[in-house]
Amino acid sequence: MTHRCAGMPGFLLALGMLAIAGCQSPRENLETLAAAHGQRVEVLQTRDYPLAYSAARIPAAAPLLRVYLEGDGRAWATATQPSLDPSPRHLMLAQLAFDDPQPSVYLARPCQFVTAPGCTPAMWTARRFSPEVLVSLEQALDQLKRRYGNQAFELVGYSGGGALALLLAGRRDDVRQVQTLAGNLSPAEWARELELTPLQGSLEPLQYRQRLATIAQRHLLGGDDRQVPAAVAAYYRRQLGAASCAQFVSIAGASHEQGWAQAWQQWRSRPLPCANSQQ
Incomplete structure (x- = not known):
């Protein structure tokens, strides 16, 4: 593997070593973070897209x-x-997953950290919530279930991962609860609010609104989030209806990428609305 740091003149070597982290690939950065927490990044093979994931030691069943x-x-x-590479540069969610004492898995999206023939820009732009993406994630969940013997899932989605968590909950009968951080709960409304081109080829979580209304869920919203405006969550809440099992919490001072570590530590283990009825 060749990096931009290779071939560095000798007189710059010391300076280059100070900046070596900036020369690592996103995959290497993820592997370094995982290793610091005693974990290893592996790959789940699904039909269309291999998916990077990492898990702590998880009790059997x-x-x-x-x-x-x-x-x-x-x-x-x-x-x-x-972008030519959709891998996240800011590994905030991976850090939250690695710090979680509960049995947890960090799961990347298609084309993040590992590529495949179908990885074209459309898959992380207009088609980021497409049926192909959902199929790969569903197959990954099936493999995790066989590997760890769990009966059900709690999905924690960050940003666009929130939309995918809701789509998976709407399509599967083993997703017991959902939590999101700065979640894009309605990609269609999000595009309207920000006056963006609609995401052609992507699915909309609210097509499963009747089922989602019965799923225990909590959505943590950044009080200073400008990338996913609060109006998106408000629209999702109205569409779900007042009798839904959804809780919405605004985190003061949190932007789209900042302010989540302390908030998540406070909220991650609190009971969710309707959670007992989902057991």
Whole structure:
């Protein structure tokens, strides 16, 4: 593997060593973070897209496995140019997963940290919530269930991972609860609010609104989040209805990427609305 740091002149070597972290690939950064927590990044092979994941030692047949679903990552290099690599540079969600004492798995999205023939920019831009993406994630959950023997899942989605968590909960009968951080709960409404081109080829969680209304869920919203405005969660809440099992919490001072470590530590283990009825 060749890096930009290779071939560095000798007189710059000392300076280069100070900046070596900046020369690592996103996959190497994830592996370094995982190793610091006694974990190892592995790959789940699904039909279309291999998925990177990492898990702590999980007790055999844990009744509920918490799966952290990564956000959209670096979908765009500029406002008009898609990124060539959607792997997240900011590993906030992986850090939260690795710090979680509960049996947990960190699961990346298709084309993040590992590539495949189908990895084209459309898969992390317009089609980021497409049926192909959902199928790969569902197959990954099936494999995790066979590997760890859990009976059910709790899905924790960050940013666009929130939309995927809800889509999976709407399609599966083994997702008992969902939590999101700065979650994009309605990609269609999100595009309208920000006056963006609609995500052609992507699915909308609210197509499963009747089922989602019965799922125990909590959505932590950044009080200073400008990337996913509070109006998106408000729209999702109205569409779900007042009788739903959803809780919405605004985290003061949290932006889209900052302020989540302390908030998650406070909220991750609190009981969710309707959780007892989902057992």
